[in-house]
Amino acid sequence: MQNNSQNQTLRAVLAQRQGKGFSEVEATNILRQLLPQIDQLHQQNQVHGQISLDTIIQNNQQIILIATPTPQPANQINIQQDIYALAIVMIELLTGKVANLLKNADGSWNWEDDCFVSDQFADVINRMIGNSAQGRFNYISEILAAFGLSTPAQPVISSPVNQVVNSQSKNKIAPWKFGLIGVGSMVLVGLAGFGVWNLVSPMRLSVNKKSFICPFDGLELTLEVKPNEEYTTVTSELTEQVGNVLRKRISDIGFKKLEVIPISTNQLLIQLPEVKEMLQYQRLIGDTGQLYFRLQKPNTETQLLALKVSQAEKKAPLNNQNIESTTNKEELAKTNKAIVELFEDNQPPLTGKYVIDAFGEPTSSNDWNIGLKFNKEGGELFANLTKNLAGTGRSIGIFLDDELLSSPSVGPEFAATGITGGNAVITGRFKIQEANELASKIRSGALPAPVVVLKTEKVKNNRCKSN
Structure with missing residues (x-):
């Protein structure tokens, strides 16, 4: 495109x-x-x-x-x-x-x-x-x-x-x-x-404090919004912003019947009537979802190759199990951190705030990629980044939070201008569900503050009375 x-x-x-x-x-x-x-x-x-x-x-x-x-x-x-x-x-x-x-x-x-x-x-x-x-x-x-x-x-x-x-x-x-x-x-x-979440999300999706689904049969999640470097105090406005991004992120992949309800200054209740896979909501909710484009440091090619093999080995059990292994998650986090150390930020940084659209797209080999479209400034930053790496053998590290999604190299033919046109593709042999979930996270924008799941509860029918 x-x-x-x-x-x-x-x-x-x-x-x-x-x-x-x-x-x-x-x-x-x-x-x-x-x-x-x-x-x-x-x-x-x-x-x-x-x-x-x-x-x-x-x-x-x-x-x-x-x-x-x-x-x-x-x-x-x-x-x-x-x-x-x-x-x-x-x-x-x-x-x-x-x-x-x-x-x-x-x-x-x-x-x-x-x-x-x-x-x-x-x-x-x-x-x-x-x-x-x-x-x-x-x-x-x-x-x-x-x-x-x-x-x-x-x-x-x-x-x-x-x-x-x-x-x-x-x-x-x-x-x-x-x-x-x-x-x-x-x-x-x-x-x-108005911040990254407003730039990427299609509109300010207000959450209604009285909009509990009733009767209800599904999954209820209680989330707590945590402070970070940008927001040292959690306010009701910040909690609502987090709820807006989560609602967009979840509804974007087909969960059309859901509610995201602030229940205190720093807590949200999410009601999901239809959850086919228990881990799916965790993938959608658990990450901040910030996209980064980073430059590989010189002379790290051998290290990166070995760490990518290790990353794939540690991710495989998590992708194939119905419950997550704490040990595997900790080992994967260590590997991801080691990979991050092999890259450095572009200056100025190229992040997901410059992306105006993201979408899954099929490949000829039945895998899926993720297509990205930048705004004008993002397109210029991407062209400059690819120009600097063209023909060097070093990779562009495309990260979601601290996890490397893809690390393509740039051919020498782009040394003069970089890759222009304002578009990029994340390759990674994704399955359709994974590609659509990642695209949804990128489209909806990063959470302005992290969240933790306090409670997950299966609820049936008349559990939620009018409030």
Whole structure:
């Protein structure tokens, strides 16, 4: 996959994916930019009337709505038509399918089975298309509130591609006399100030303190949030941030019915009605999930090869057992620590905060890799890192927390420019479940603070009464 193309319609971008839909992260970033543009129109008592994959342009990381030649006056019916059309765009992006194929004979929709989205994201889309008992949204501001997004400052007004606009007179010209309305890259830059978890997660998934599943039959986990170097005191806000990341991480791989509930300042309760494999939740919850790209130190090739063999030998029993061996875990931790010592951080460090998407992708040998897509700054850091290592025989160490996932080398042909394009692949002969779990951790972002599992309890039916 190449960098985001310039001035392509979303239909063209989707076609290049050959049936693979957008992730919830990508869809939410598009909504972040489109909703304020549409809201600006409605505030001017106008509606678009033709929102579709053909009237939305992707220009690098900027999403731009193409203006209609004759915008219609706004009324309640027309505003809801714009909202409905935007929901159809989201469904087609997420599923990679024509929306009408996902509509039942009775007029209801059946799109959620064709993509992975959180329950909260799906609820908002269903209200936009009127497929919800709560009824449709009446205004864009209601959708922004439902996603936990705030309307940015006055959007940047952009001219058509070949037309130059005088910046001094821009505010005097009606926006719909131009071909494009866009929200500038300041929206994406502004996200970085809220921390890694907000940059990567598709939206702020609020946890509801009264949302216990009842009746309930499944697994309940009580977690404690621990302080770290960045957060020396655990607050209720930090605990909620951790809950948001965990909810996204778990729901991202198909656990759609779950609740993440703060039960004290530093504790969370997770309810999982459907757990097919007991170790799966531990893999999803137990790691901080921070991705690092590191440079192998010179003259460590022999040591690294021996430690990688040892790492594989110690991981095998853990992957094949239903219960984890404490001894094997301790030995593996020692090996992982020894591997980390053979690498050094790039300067500035290249971490998962620069990744805007991660996804499992099959190989010709029936194994799976993990594809990564960087933002612009991350793409530049990756190009610089690979340029420095090209032709040296030393590896790039791709770590999740302190575990080495992959250590590819870079060929001499990249010595001049490094690997450009803003994409990377983690190879490691992963199985499909492992690849999807790792991609989910990377997509959802690192936990802002570590957690420990205090209690794991199987609960049946009427265990949870109303609170």
